Amino acid sequence: MPPMSDPAQIAAMRPAMEKMQLGMPYQTTVDRTSVSEDTVDISFRDGTSLPAAFYKPSVQPASTGPLVALYHGEDSSLAFLAKKSLLRAYNTVVVSVNYRLAPEHKFPRFIHDSWDALNWASTLGADPFKGFIVGGSSAGGNIAAVMFHLARDQKLSPPITGLSFVYPVVASQDAVPKELAHECTAHTQNANAPGMLNAETLAFMRKCYNPATSSGLYSVLNWETGQQDLPKFDVLVCGLDQLRDAGLLYVRELQKAGVGxxxxxxxxxPHSFDVIFPPMNQAEDLRKDRGEAFAWMLEGQ
Known part of the structure; x- marks a missing residue:
């Protein structure tokens, strides 16, 4: 695989990266025997369309259930959902949302695509009034959080009822508000952490999509209308992750605003440890914790 230094090489790298993902250890843990998979096209505001995968129980339930929209890298979440039977337990429809990628499509294109897809997802045969959860891991967590804030401000209906936020990209160091920056030390402590994300990789990712770091569409820590009146958040943070402290800061801001x-x-x-090392005891703890979190987010729906 080419060295991660030139964004122009990304297109050439994608087939190898997709093949590598299919060979990840977590793929062997997926039980798809009772899950139906289909593909539909999402249309965006400029007329472009992309395919999106969606999953539901293979046996048609008596009534429709909640909707879960996942922003990639969330294939591991699909494995989790299928293995832990949440698709069956809640008759859930799960959508793996697609959007156009950097570096061909710069910030904020992927945010616009993700918002268009979220509005479209409610047409897939689920009943979002029984629960509408948006999820994302890593960069997908960043997108999911932005969707949450947009949905609140633009009064999306049916409303989102919960967010699953897994080792998320909340903010790069230069996007953290100045008064909070001294609390973020993970970017130096964990610069050479093992696994999928180190300082070099993170810098390369930013170079690819070139965000406006002061924009709330990049970091919800800078959202103009604040964090109040948001639904339930499930947040998972890794101790050896460069993203750790920004995630913890965001949790504190949510709690200060009265958010559950x-x-x-x-x-x-490290970052994505459950994907790289799924047999680890802590990876099993993570899957258990996510099951409890989904049940909590669907309470009372």
Missing amino acids: VKLDVYPGV
Whole structure:
């Protein structure tokens, strides 16, 4: 695979990266025997369309259930949902949202695509009034959080009822508000952490999509209308992750605003550890914690 230095090489790297993802250990843990998979096209505001995968119980339930929209890298979440039977337990429709990628499509294109897709997702045969959860891990967590804030401000109907926020990209160091920046030390402590994300990789990712770091569409810590009146958040943070402290800062800001938050921290493990090392005890803890969080977010729906 070419070195991660030139964004122009990304298109050439994608087939190898997709093949590598299919070979990840977590793929062997997926039980798809009772899950139906289909593909539909999402249309965006400029007339472009992309395919999106959606999943539902293979046996048609008596009534429709909640909707879960996942922003990639969330394939591991699909594995989790299928393995833990949440699709069956809640008759859930799960959508793996697609959007156009950097570096061909710069910030904020992927945000616009993600918002268009979220509005479209409610047409897929689920009943979002029984629960509408948006989820994302890593960069997908960043997108999911932005969707949450947009949905609140633009009064999306049916409303989102919960967010699953897994080792998220909340903000790069230069996007953290100045008064909070001294609390973020993970970017130096964990610059050479093992796994999928180190300082070099993170810098390369930013170079690819070139965000406006002061924009709330990049970091919800800078959202103009604040964090109040948001639904339930499930937040998972890794101790050896460069993204750790910004995630914890965001949890504190949510709690200060009166938002219900379930926080789970996994000490001593790096970003995406559950994807790389699914047999680990802490990876099993993460899957258990997510099951409890989904049940919590669907309470009372």
